[in-house]
Amino acid sequence: MIKKVFGAALAGAALLIPAVSVTATANPGPSGIPASGIPSAESPARSKAASQDAKWQRVGDGITAGISGLAAAGRHGAAVDTLAVRDNKKPGENRLVAVRYSPDAKPRVHEVTWRGEQPVDLEAIDAVPGHDGSYVAVSSSGTAYHIQREIRGEGAEGDTVRVLRATRLPGVAADDNYEGFALIAVQGTIAAVWADRGQDDRPGKLTAAEWNPTTHTFGKRDSKEFRVPYPTKDVRHISDVKVSGSGALTVSSASDPGDDGPYDSALYDxxxxLVGRHGDVRLSLSAAPHRLATFPGHKIEAVLCLPRSREGILGTDDENDGGSLTSTAFCRP
Structure with missing residues (x-):
């Protein structure tokens, strides 16, 4: 059966963020990345990726303040409102944080209260297309929490989420460690993509399937292994994954030698x-993924592509050094 690539844009208004400059790319467009958003076959970026001199903004200090997943929540003027998860494990430690991000202003951060029993080790989050204030957050063990955000005031006391349903991702294996999750809607189908990170010689694994937000059921799964050539030591092949409106997959990878680093990260196309005529979902992975940029000194664990835009936001979990955000043009709407 002939398949077709997603042609619908993500729900929500276009959110534009000025890009930070990227160096060492061939034939760059105005944002520093080639006009196509992907290096051409002749581009040196296939063998030598861009090195990112990003303007990082700190959003928290210490090991409980990292950002492990990021979702768009709207906009406020030129700024972007985001909802982020933290991979904290102990009772009383914050699980969710709201961040209003702008490249030219200090981020505004407040904690969000998780009502009920707190999850352990949240590693990814994405907004549910077409469902205002609805998100899916995923733990490292493979539990997906469909949550609804309710804002009734300022700060954590007035900004809460409640769990609509907790569901085990299908196909979870004992040694899996999930760090990425993404949702996209096209022609009545919501597709979910989730990622086991892998470790060193063990490749990561991407899985895609249709997801029904009403019944919380998944359709037929398509899974494929994913391995990156860089970083080369203490490698997590997938530290997050997001899908643009065109169906393009962006994966972050990271080197994590421990709570004090040193860290290193990269972004890959x-x-x-792909979605078929009857809503079946499958993956088409590059045999040799294109490295879009490298980010020395940080462990990127959160990737966000803004609707109908090439701009995206990256978040870090730098363990003892806390969490930070930056923006750059890496998405392919």
């Missing part, structure tokens, strides 16, 4: 998500 990993391939595409």
């Amino acid at each position: 990993a391939g595409r998500v």
Whole structure:
């Protein structure tokens, strides 16, 4: 059966953020990345990726303040409102944080209260297309929490989420460690993509399937292994994954030698998500993923592509050095 690539944009208004400059790319467009958003076959970026001199903004200090997943929540003027998860594990430690981000202003941060029993080790989050204030947050063990955000005032006491349903991701294995999750809607189908990170010689694994937000059921799964050539030591092949409106898959990878680093990260064009005529979802991965940029000194664990835009936001979990955000043009709408 002939498949077709996603042609619908993500729900929500276009959110534009000025890009930070990227160096060492061939034929750059105005944002520093080639006009196509992907290096051409002749581009040196296939063998030598861009090195990112990003303007990082700190959003928290210490090991409980990292950002492990990021979702768009709207906009406020030129700024972008985001909802982020933290991979904290102990009772009383914050699980969710709201961040109003602008490249030219100090981020505004407040904690969000998780009502009920707190999850352990949240590693990813994305907004549910077409469902205002609805998100899915995923733990490292493979539990997906469909949550609804309710804002009734300022700060954590007035900004809460409640769990609509907690569901185990299908196909979870004992040694899996999930760090990425993404949702996209096209022609009545919501597709979910989730990622086991892998470790060193063990490749990561991407899985895609249709997801029904009403019944919380998944359709037929398509899974593929994913391995990156860089970083080369203490490698997590996938530290997050997001899907643009065109179905393009962006994957972050990271080197994590421990709570004090030193860290290193990279962004990859990993391939595409495809949808068939009857709503079946599958993955088409690049045999040799294109490295879009490197980010020395940080462990990127959160990737966000803004609707109908090439601009994206990256978040870090730098363990003892806290969490930070930056923006740059890496998405392919």
